[in-house]
Amino acid sequence: MKTTEVYILGGFLGSGKTTLLRNILKQESEAGRKVAVLLNELGSVSVDSGLIGDDVPLKELFDGCICCTIQDKLEVQLHELLTENDLEAVYIETTGAAHPVEVLDGIMSPLFAKNLEYKGIITVVDLLRWRDRDELSPQLRQLLAEQIHHADFILLNKADLVSEMEASQLIYSIQGLNPEAVCLLTEYAAVSLISLQQMQRKQHKVHQKLDVQSHLHLTAVVHTFEGAVAQTDFEDWLRALPETVYRMKGYISFTHSQYPHLFQYSYGMPMYMNEMIKMPLNIVIIGEKLDKEMMISQLKALEATAAH
Numbered sequence: 001m002k003t004t005e006v007y008i009l010g011g012f013l014g015s016g017k018t019t020l021l022r023n024i025l026k027q028e029s030e031a032g033r034k035v036a037v038l039l040n041e042l043g044s045v046s047v048d049s050g051l052i053g054d055d056v057p058l059k060e061l062f063d064g065c066i067c068c069t070i071q072d073k074l075e076v077q078l079h080e081l082l083t084e085n086d087l088e089a090v091y092i093e094t095t096g097a098a099h100p101v102e103v104l105d106g107i108m109s110p111l112f113a114k115n116l117e118y119k120g121i122i123t124v125v126d127l128l129r130w131r132d133r134d135e136l137s138p139q140l141r142q143l144l145a146e147q148i149h150h151a152d153f154i155l156l157n158k159a160d161l162v163s164e165m166e167a168s169q170l171i172y173s174i175q176g177l178n179p180e181a182v183c184l185l186t187e188y189a190a191v192s193l194i195s196l197q198q199m200q201r202k203q204h205k206v207h208q209k210l211d212v213q214s215h216l217h218l219t220a221v222v223h224t225f226e227g228a229v230a231q232t233d234f235e236d237w238l239r240a241l242p243e244t245v246y247r248m249k250g251y252i253s254f255t256h257s258q259y260p261h262l263f264q265y266s267y268g269m270p271m272y273m274n275e276m277i278k279m280p281l282n283i284v285i286i287g288e289k290l291d292k293e294m295m296i297s298q299l300k301a302l303e304a305t306a307a308h
Protein backbone atom coordinates (compact mmCIF):
# COMPACT_ATOMS: atom_id res chain seq x y z
CA MET A 1 0.00 0.00 0.00
CA LYS A 2 1.32 3.44 -0.82
CA THR A 3 1.08 6.40 1.52
CA THR A 4 -2.19 8.28 1.23
CA GLU A 5 -2.75 11.88 2.26
CA VAL A 6 -5.62 12.37 4.69
CA TYR A 7 -7.52 15.61 5.08
CA ILE A 8 -10.26 16.21 7.60
CA LEU A 9 -12.95 18.70 6.61
CA GLY A 10 -14.69 20.12 9.62
CA GLY A 11 -16.90 23.02 10.49
CA PHE A 12 -20.31 23.68 11.83
CA LEU A 13 -23.58 22.48 10.27
CA GLY A 14 -24.28 24.38 7.08
CA SER A 15 -20.96 26.23 7.02
CA GLY A 16 -20.03 25.01 3.53
CA LYS A 17 -18.19 21.68 3.95
CA THR A 18 -20.00 19.97 1.08
CA THR A 19 -19.48 22.99 -1.12
CA LEU A 20 -15.77 22.79 -0.32
CA LEU A 21 -15.65 19.06 -0.98
CA ARG A 22 -17.22 19.44 -4.42
CA ASN A 23 -14.79 22.17 -5.23
CA ILE A 24 -11.81 20.05 -4.12
CA LEU A 25 -13.01 16.98 -6.03
CA LYS A 26 -13.33 18.98 -9.23
CA GLN A 27 -9.74 20.16 -8.87
CA GLU A 28 -8.49 16.68 -7.93
CA SER A 29 -10.13 15.22 -11.00
CA GLU A 30 -8.58 17.91 -13.20
CA ALA A 31 -5.20 17.09 -11.67
CA GLY A 32 -5.76 13.40 -12.50
CA ARG A 33 -5.29 12.25 -8.91
CA LYS A 34 -7.17 9.30 -7.50
CA VAL A 35 -8.95 10.26 -4.31
CA ALA A 36 -11.72 8.94 -2.09
CA VAL A 37 -14.24 10.43 0.25
CA LEU A 38 -15.58 9.35 3.59
CA LEU A 39 -18.83 11.02 4.44
CA ASN A 40 -20.27 11.07 7.87
CA GLU A 41 -23.91 11.99 8.05
CA LEU A 42 -26.09 12.40 11.04
CA GLY A 43 -29.16 10.35 10.35
CA SER A 44 -29.47 7.54 7.92
CA VAL A 45 -30.37 9.12 4.60
CA SER A 46 -27.58 10.25 2.40
CA VAL A 47 -27.99 13.76 1.12
CA ASP A 48 -24.53 14.67 0.04
CA SER A 49 -23.37 11.58 -1.85
CA GLY A 50 -25.49 12.49 -4.90
CA LEU A 51 -23.30 15.52 -5.31
CA ILE A 52 -20.17 13.51 -5.83
CA GLY A 53 -19.20 12.09 -9.21
CA ASP A 54 -19.36 8.34 -9.87
CA ASP A 55 -15.64 8.06 -10.40
CA VAL A 56 -14.78 8.91 -6.79
CA PRO A 57 -14.72 5.95 -4.39
CA LEU A 58 -17.06 6.79 -1.58
CA LYS A 59 -17.89 5.31 1.77
CA GLU A 60 -20.61 6.60 3.96
CA LEU A 61 -20.99 6.25 7.65
CA PHE A 62 -24.51 6.50 8.89
CA ASP A 63 -26.28 6.86 12.17
CA GLY A 64 -24.03 8.86 14.28
CA CYS A 65 -21.06 11.00 14.37
CA ILE A 66 -17.61 9.65 13.66
CA CYS A 67 -16.48 10.47 17.13
CA CYS A 68 -19.13 8.88 19.28
CA THR A 69 -20.64 5.75 17.89
CA ILE A 70 -18.94 4.43 14.86
CA GLN A 71 -15.22 4.62 15.24
CA ASP A 72 -14.78 0.92 14.57
CA LYS A 73 -16.83 1.13 11.41
CA LEU A 74 -14.79 4.09 10.29
CA GLU A 75 -11.62 2.12 10.80
CA VAL A 76 -12.92 -0.78 8.68
CA GLN A 77 -14.18 1.48 5.92
CA LEU A 78 -11.00 3.48 5.75
CA HIS A 79 -9.03 0.26 5.62
CA GLU A 80 -11.19 -1.00 2.74
CA LEU A 81 -10.80 2.26 0.86
CA LEU A 82 -7.05 2.18 1.26
CA THR A 83 -6.57 -1.44 0.26
CA GLU A 84 -9.06 -1.55 -2.62
CA ASN A 85 -7.86 1.63 -4.25
CA ASP A 86 -4.45 3.02 -4.98
CA LEU A 87 -5.27 6.39 -3.51
CA GLU A 88 -3.45 9.67 -3.57
CA ALA A 89 -5.71 11.26 -0.95
CA VAL A 90 -8.73 10.64 1.26
CA TYR A 91 -11.05 13.44 2.31
CA ILE A 92 -13.14 12.93 5.38
CA GLU A 93 -16.15 15.18 5.74
CA THR A 94 -17.21 15.16 9.33
CA THR A 95 -20.57 15.98 10.74
CA GLY A 96 -20.83 19.58 11.78
CA ALA A 97 -21.06 18.52 15.39
CA ALA A 98 -17.76 16.67 15.55
CA HIS A 99 -14.90 17.58 17.81
CA PRO A 100 -11.54 17.53 15.99
CA VAL A 101 -9.78 15.38 18.61
CA GLU A 102 -12.41 12.68 18.29
CA VAL A 103 -12.26 12.67 14.53
CA LEU A 104 -8.50 12.35 14.40
CA ASP A 105 -8.78 9.59 16.96
CA GLY A 106 -11.31 7.86 14.73
CA ILE A 107 -9.01 7.66 11.73
CA MET A 108 -5.64 7.02 13.31
CA SER A 109 -5.87 3.28 13.62
CA PRO A 110 -2.78 1.41 14.75
CA LEU A 111 -3.53 -1.06 11.94
CA PHE A 112 -2.72 1.29 9.12
CA ALA A 113 -1.39 4.52 10.61
CA LYS A 114 1.88 3.92 8.79
CA ASN A 115 0.13 4.14 5.41
CA LEU A 116 -1.42 7.52 6.11
CA GLU A 117 0.07 10.93 5.81
CA TYR A 118 -2.13 13.03 8.04
CA LYS A 119 -2.15 16.47 6.43
CA GLY A 120 -4.40 18.39 8.77
CA ILE A 121 -7.78 19.77 9.63
CA ILE A 122 -9.54 22.22 7.35
CA THR A 123 -12.28 24.07 9.18
CA VAL A 124 -14.99 25.96 7.36
CA VAL A 125 -16.45 28.82 9.39
CA ASP A 126 -19.76 30.42 8.47
CA LEU A 127 -18.97 34.09 9.08
CA LEU A 128 -22.60 34.95 9.75
CA ARG A 129 -22.88 32.27 12.38
CA TRP A 130 -19.62 33.33 13.94
CA ARG A 131 -20.79 36.95 14.00
CA ASP A 132 -23.97 35.88 15.78
CA ARG A 133 -22.31 33.32 18.04
CA ASP A 134 -23.70 34.91 21.18
CA GLU A 135 -27.10 33.56 20.18
CA LEU A 136 -25.84 29.97 20.41
CA SER A 137 -25.81 27.83 23.52
CA PRO A 138 -22.51 27.90 25.45
CA GLN A 139 -21.83 24.29 24.37
CA LEU A 140 -22.19 25.04 20.68
CA ARG A 141 -20.17 28.21 21.01
CA GLN A 142 -17.47 26.15 22.66
CA LEU A 143 -17.57 23.60 19.83
CA LEU A 144 -17.21 26.34 17.21
CA ALA A 145 -14.24 27.75 19.11
CA GLU A 146 -12.62 24.30 19.36
CA GLN A 147 -13.09 23.65 15.66
CA ILE A 148 -11.28 26.91 14.97
CA HIS A 149 -8.61 26.35 17.61
CA HIS A 150 -7.59 22.95 16.25
CA ALA A 151 -7.65 23.82 12.55
CA ASP A 152 -4.59 23.94 10.34
CA PHE A 153 -6.42 25.82 7.60
CA ILE A 154 -9.49 28.00 8.14
CA LEU A 155 -11.91 29.06 5.44
CA LEU A 156 -13.82 32.15 6.53
CA ASN A 157 -16.75 31.35 4.32
CA LYS A 158 -19.86 33.20 3.18
CA ALA A 159 -17.85 36.39 2.89
CA ASP A 160 -20.52 37.65 0.49
CA LEU A 161 -22.98 37.87 3.39
CA VAL A 162 -21.03 40.25 5.61
CA SER A 163 -19.65 43.74 5.00
CA GLU A 164 -15.92 44.30 4.56
CA MET A 165 -15.77 46.03 7.89
CA GLU A 166 -17.49 43.12 9.62
CA ALA A 167 -15.25 40.64 7.83
CA SER A 168 -12.09 42.24 9.15
CA GLN A 169 -13.40 42.23 12.72
CA LEU A 170 -14.41 38.59 12.39
CA ILE A 171 -11.01 37.60 10.97
CA TYR A 172 -9.37 39.31 13.89
CA SER A 173 -11.42 37.36 16.43
CA ILE A 174 -10.78 34.05 14.66
CA GLN A 175 -7.06 34.60 14.35
CA GLY A 176 -7.01 35.39 18.05
CA LEU A 177 -8.17 31.83 18.72
CA ASN A 178 -5.65 30.29 16.37
CA PRO A 179 -2.82 32.54 15.21
CA GLU A 180 -0.95 29.75 13.44
CA ALA A 181 -3.55 28.47 11.02
CA VAL A 182 -3.74 29.79 7.48
CA CYS A 183 -6.91 31.93 7.25
CA LEU A 184 -8.63 32.58 3.96
CA LEU A 185 -11.72 34.67 3.27
CA THR A 186 -13.92 32.74 0.81
CA GLU A 187 -17.19 32.78 -1.08
CA TYR A 188 -18.62 29.34 -1.75
CA ALA A 189 -15.46 27.82 -0.25
CA ALA A 190 -13.38 28.72 -3.28
CA VAL A 191 -9.84 27.63 -2.42
CA SER A 192 -7.06 26.20 -4.57
CA LEU A 193 -5.99 22.65 -4.01
CA ILE A 194 -2.38 23.72 -3.99
CA SER A 195 -2.83 25.95 -0.98
CA LEU A 196 -4.44 23.07 0.92
CA GLN A 197 -1.64 20.70 -0.05
CA GLN A 198 0.93 23.19 1.14
CA MET A 199 -0.60 23.72 4.55
CA GLN A 200 1.79 21.48 6.41
CA ARG A 201 4.82 22.91 4.78
CA LYS A 202 3.71 26.40 5.75
CA GLN A 203 3.18 25.33 9.31
CA HIS A 204 6.57 23.75 9.36
CA LYS A 205 8.21 27.02 8.44
CA VAL A 206 6.31 28.80 11.17
CA HIS A 207 7.48 26.21 13.68
CA GLN A 208 11.06 26.75 12.86
CA LYS A 209 10.67 30.38 13.70
CA LEU A 210 8.65 29.84 16.83
CA ASP A 211 9.44 27.72 19.80
CA VAL A 212 8.33 24.13 19.13
CA GLN A 213 6.35 24.28 22.36
CA SER A 214 4.06 26.98 21.02
CA HIS A 215 2.76 24.64 18.32
CA LEU A 216 -0.98 24.54 18.82
CA HIS A 217 -2.28 22.00 16.42
CA LEU A 218 -3.24 18.43 16.95
CA THR A 219 -0.51 15.99 16.11
CA ALA A 220 -0.54 12.25 15.64
CA VAL A 221 2.70 10.46 16.48
CA VAL A 222 3.07 6.88 15.27
CA HIS A 223 5.61 4.47 16.71
CA THR A 224 6.21 0.81 15.96
CA PHE A 225 7.62 -1.25 18.80
CA GLU A 226 10.22 -3.80 17.84
CA GLY A 227 9.86 -5.82 21.00
CA ALA A 228 8.22 -6.07 24.39
CA VAL A 229 8.33 -3.57 27.23
CA ALA A 230 7.85 -4.04 30.97
CA GLN A 231 4.33 -3.01 31.99
CA THR A 232 5.53 -1.18 35.11
CA ASP A 233 8.01 0.92 33.10
CA PHE A 234 5.35 1.68 30.54
CA GLU A 235 2.93 2.83 33.23
CA ASP A 236 5.60 5.05 34.79
CA TRP A 237 6.02 6.59 31.36
CA LEU A 238 2.25 7.14 31.08
CA ARG A 239 2.12 8.90 34.43
CA ALA A 240 4.84 11.30 33.38
CA LEU A 241 3.11 12.33 30.15
CA PRO A 242 1.95 15.93 29.73
CA GLU A 243 -1.78 16.67 29.90
CA THR A 244 -1.75 17.60 26.24
CA VAL A 245 -1.73 13.90 25.32
CA TYR A 246 -5.43 13.29 24.72
CA ARG A 247 -5.51 9.83 23.23
CA MET A 248 -3.38 6.80 22.59
CA LYS A 249 -4.16 3.48 21.09
CA GLY A 250 -2.19 0.62 19.75
CA TYR A 251 -0.88 -2.85 20.25
CA ILE A 252 1.73 -3.29 22.87
CA SER A 253 3.63 -6.38 23.89
CA PHE A 254 4.48 -6.77 27.58
CA THR A 255 7.39 -8.87 28.77
CA HIS A 256 5.07 -11.04 30.87
CA SER A 257 2.71 -12.22 28.12
CA GLN A 258 2.96 -14.06 24.84
CA TYR A 259 0.40 -12.03 22.83
CA PRO A 260 0.10 -8.27 22.54
CA HIS A 261 -2.48 -6.16 24.36
CA LEU A 262 -4.80 -3.69 22.75
CA PHE A 263 -4.06 -0.50 24.59
CA GLN A 264 -6.44 2.48 24.78
CA TYR A 265 -5.81 5.69 26.63
CA SER A 266 -8.21 8.57 26.94
CA TYR A 267 -7.60 11.73 28.96
CA GLY A 268 -5.36 10.04 31.48
CA MET A 269 -7.12 6.65 31.75
CA PRO A 270 -5.34 3.57 30.34
CA MET A 271 -7.22 0.41 29.37
CA TYR A 272 -5.83 -2.93 28.21
CA MET A 273 -7.44 -5.85 26.43
CA ASN A 274 -5.86 -9.18 25.69
CA GLU A 275 -5.43 -10.07 22.04
CA MET A 276 -5.24 -13.71 21.04
CA ILE A 277 -3.28 -13.17 17.86
CA LYS A 278 -0.11 -11.38 16.90
CA MET A 279 -0.78 -7.80 15.82
CA PRO A 280 1.52 -5.12 14.36
CA LEU A 281 2.96 -3.32 17.37
CA ASN A 282 1.96 0.17 16.27
CA ILE A 283 1.00 2.81 18.76
CA VAL A 284 -0.67 6.10 17.84
CA ILE A 285 -0.42 9.10 20.15
CA ILE A 286 -2.72 12.11 19.63
CA GLY A 287 -2.37 15.44 21.34
CA GLU A 288 -1.19 18.99 21.23
CA LYS A 289 2.36 20.25 21.56
CA LEU A 290 3.77 16.73 21.33
CA ASP A 291 7.52 16.38 21.13
CA LYS A 292 7.62 13.51 18.65
CA GLU A 293 11.34 12.79 18.81
CA MET A 294 11.37 12.76 22.58
CA MET A 295 8.38 10.43 22.85
CA ILE A 296 9.77 7.96 20.37
CA SER A 297 13.17 7.90 22.02
CA GLN A 298 11.53 7.33 25.42
CA LEU A 299 9.55 4.40 24.01
CA LYS A 300 12.68 2.96 22.43
CA ALA A 301 14.45 3.27 25.76
CA LEU A 302 11.67 1.23 27.41
CA GLU A 303 12.22 -1.51 24.82
CA ALA A 304 15.97 -1.43 25.29
CA THR A 305 15.59 -1.79 29.08
CA ALA A 306 13.25 -4.76 28.65
CA ALA A 307 15.62 -6.47 26.23
CA HIS A 308 18.40 -6.59 28.81
Ligand SMILES: Nc1nc2c(ncn2[C@@H]2O[C@H](COP(=O)(O)OP(=O)(O)OP(=O)(O)O)[C@@H](O)[C@H]2O)c(=O)[nH]1
Nearest residue numbers: 013014015016017018019096157158159187188189
Ligand atom coordinates in the same frame (compact mmCIF):
# COMPACT_ATOMS: atom_id res chain seq x y z
N1 LIG B 1 -24.25 32.96 0.38
C1 LIG B 1 -23.41 31.93 0.48
N2 LIG B 1 -23.91 30.68 0.62
C2 LIG B 1 -23.05 29.65 0.71
C3 LIG B 1 -21.64 29.85 0.69
N3 LIG B 1 -21.03 28.64 0.81
C4 LIG B 1 -22.02 27.72 0.91
N4 LIG B 1 -23.23 28.33 0.84
C5 LIG B 1 -24.57 27.69 0.92
O1 LIG B 1 -24.79 27.28 2.27
C6 LIG B 1 -25.57 26.08 2.30
C7 LIG B 1 -24.83 25.00 3.13
O2 LIG B 1 -23.66 24.62 2.42
P1 LIG B 1 -23.07 23.14 2.51
O3 LIG B 1 -21.85 23.12 1.69
O4 LIG B 1 -24.14 22.15 2.22
O5 LIG B 1 -22.73 23.10 4.06
P2 LIG B 1 -22.30 21.85 4.96
O6 LIG B 1 -21.35 22.39 5.96
O7 LIG B 1 -21.86 20.73 4.12
O8 LIG B 1 -23.66 21.51 5.64
P3 LIG B 1 -24.02 20.20 6.53
O9 LIG B 1 -23.72 19.00 5.66
O10 LIG B 1 -25.46 20.40 6.83
O11 LIG B 1 -23.18 20.27 7.76
C8 LIG B 1 -25.80 25.68 0.86
O12 LIG B 1 -27.06 26.14 0.47
C9 LIG B 1 -24.69 26.42 0.11
O13 LIG B 1 -25.03 26.70 -1.23
C10 LIG B 1 -21.13 31.20 0.55
O14 LIG B 1 -19.94 31.48 0.53
N5 LIG B 1 -22.08 32.18 0.46
